[in-house]
Amino acid sequence: MATEQATFAAGCFWGVEYVFLKVPGVIEAVSGYTGGSTVDPSYREVCSHTTGHAEAVLVTFDPQVVTYEQLVEVFWAMHDPTQVNRQGPDKGNQYRSGIYTHGEEQQRIALASRDRAQAGLNRPIATEIEPATTFYPAEDYHQRYYAKTGHEPYCHVVPVGVLRDLGLVPAT
Secondary structure (H helix, E strand, O other): OOOEEEEEEEOOHHHHHHHHHOOOOEEEEEEEEEOOOOOOOOHHHHHOOOOOOEEEEEEEEOOOOOOHHHHHHHHHHHOOOOOOOEEOOEEOHHHOEEEEEOOHHHHHHHHHHHHHHHHOOOOOOOOEEEEOOOEEEOOHHHOOHHHHHOOOOOOOOOOHHHHHHOOOOOOO
């Protein structure tokens, strides 16, 4: 099976990872850091606001089951892309919204989807769309955080209707 990768930042990576792992065709979602200047940063360093990294999720997916375009639509639905350096109660540049593209086709799709998403909003989208740089997996305790703790995400929820509209879950 040929897989592809996508990288998204939409606030706290725990919730972003949780949502993407629910999408059929997503094989893996890894919480981590991208877009900064420090090599292999720790969570503590990222939270100090000195590394420039965003909390992000590296998604590995089967493009025969879910398309990159569908994943981008899930991304827009899971958070408020108009917020700058925050998402819900979480504040700081590590919580910024970003799509980090793996190649020209992903860049084209991400930019076009941003333009479509902007048409329905009253405030400008703050999401950065840039080529992916080095991704550093977060510490083990951050991986599959909600599955390990039994808690529910506090700010990332994608209604089943959105997944149904994207053709990712069957109509009931």
